[in-house]
Amino acid sequence: MIMAKYDYLIVGSGLFGATFAYFAHKQGKRCLVIDKRPQLGGNVYCEKIEGINVHKYGAHIFHTSNKKVWDFVNSIVPFNRYTNSPVANFHGKLYNLPFNMNTFAELWGVRTPEEAQAKIDEQKAEAVAKMKADGVTEPRNLEEQALTLIGKDVYEKLIKEYTEKQWGRKCTELPAFIIKRLPVRLVFDNNYFNDSYQGIPIGGYNKLIEGLLAGVETKVNVDFFNSEYHDWQKYADKLVYTGQIDEFFDYKYGRLNWRTVSFKTRVEDKPNYQGNAVVNYTSHDVPYTRVIEHKHFEMFGQQVYDNPKTVVSEEYSTEYKPGMEPYYPVNDTTNNSLADKYRAETAHQLDIIFGGRLAEYKYYDMAPIIEKVIQMFDK
Numbered sequence: 001m002i003m004a005k006y007d008y009l010i011v012g013s014g015l016f017g018a019t020f021a022y023f024a025h026k027q028g029k030r031c032l033v034i035d036k037r038p039q040l041g042g043n044v045y046c047e048k049i050e051g052i053n054v055h056k057y058g059a060h061i062f063h064t065s066n067k068k069v070w071d072f073v074n075s076i077v078p079f080n081r082y083t084n085s086p087v088a089n090f091h092g093k094l095y096n097l098p099f100n101m102n103t104f105a106e107l108w109g110v111r112t113p114e115e116a117q118a119k120i121d122e123q124k125a126e127a128v129a130k131m132k133a134d135g136v137t138e139p140r141n142l143e144e145q146a147l148t149l150i151g152k153d154v155y156e157k158l159i160k161e162y163t164e165k166q167w168g169r170k171c172t173e174l175p176a177f178i179i180k181r182l183p184v185r186l187v188f189d190n191n192y193f194n195d196s197y198q199g200i201p202i203g204g205y206n207k208l209i210e211g212l213l214a215g216v217e218t219k220v221n222v223d224f225f226n227s228e229y230h231d232w233q234k235y236a237d238k239l240v241y242t243g244q245i246d247e248f249f250d251y252k253y254g255r256l257n258w259r260t261v262s263f264k265t266r267v268e269d270k271p272n273y274q275g276n277a278v279v280n281y282t283s284h285d286v287p288y289t290r291v292i293e294h295k296h297f298e299m300f301g302q303q304v305y306d307n308p309k310t311v312v313s314e315e316y317s318t319e320y321k322p323g324m325e326p327y328y329p330v331n332d333t334t335n336n337s338l339a340d341k342y343r344a345e346t347a348h349q350l351d352i353i354f355g356g357r358l359a360e361y362k363y364y365d366m367a368p369i370i371e372k373v374i375q376m377f378d379k
Helices: 015-026 067-076 101-108 113-133 142-150 152-167 205-212 302-306 333-346 366-378
Strands: 006-011 031-034 046-049 052-055 062-064 087-090 093-096 197-199 217-219 236-241 258-268 278-281 290-293 310-319 352-354
Touching (some): 015 031, 015 366, 052 205, 052 310, 062 366, 067 366, 087 152, 093 101, 101 113, 113 142, 142 152, 152 310
Parallel strands (some): 006 031, 006 236, 031 217, 087 278
Antiparallel strands (some): 046 052
């Protein structure tokens, strides 16, 4: 019998595939990473435009409280001090996010945590009273859920229309469980994440991917399903698959649904377009959900003005159709039960590792993906 050339054939060079390849390579395993796109990195890939790293597949902000994960990524490439502090634009008026004392001062002119809490409690009580009058004890939909958690002002200006744009459905038609809790901070703190560590790789995410894949054989423009590697046992002992789980099993139970996003990116002939990396547009009169100004992820202070141009991307929520980029799983009953059927199939595939958002039909932030791979190799 001819010995297989590789220990692992890894399909997909996103964070799961690249991190897996890094640790396998460190153990002396022979890996081949293939990707159907013309570049490596999956959705964290950055395209250089006007000297700015543009997050081609949407804003990626690395955040974690796991020191082991943070130290690991920083051992590959140092990360900067970027702190995610989005701003919401509702009909031209700006509000800080997440909901904190700055937001409440902007909404109501309150000055103290007690004043803000009193206002929130008053509006929550109104929502609960209205439900009681309708003979309802539990929120029946996302609208009622949000109103009982935060009250009408925050809901109507910062949640309702933004959420409807994201999902393409009215909040009264969306299930209550989508919003389990709404973090309310009674401090003047615009840092979106509660994690101990956050930042962006200095030089962009491509540096992280290049570091993870250093010394590993890679091939781009190779579609696993339409290449010789589909017969993977000829080439490797084990397969690491990070693509869509339903596609792997030839959609035998039907297609899973995804939410997707699209971008319109342009160069602005000015050094500073919106003064922030992320501005959410929370009203229906603007068709996009947010605008990303990429330079603010990596340029601070005078650096912003040292580059006379800037690159901005409008982000649109789009109904997924086959052939589009799948982004987010649709976690409703139909899709979850369908995904469970496919997951059950993976249990019989002893020489195949299914990993990541697409292969597990599960939403992941970046740090938990890296943590998961580290744990696999720690065993």
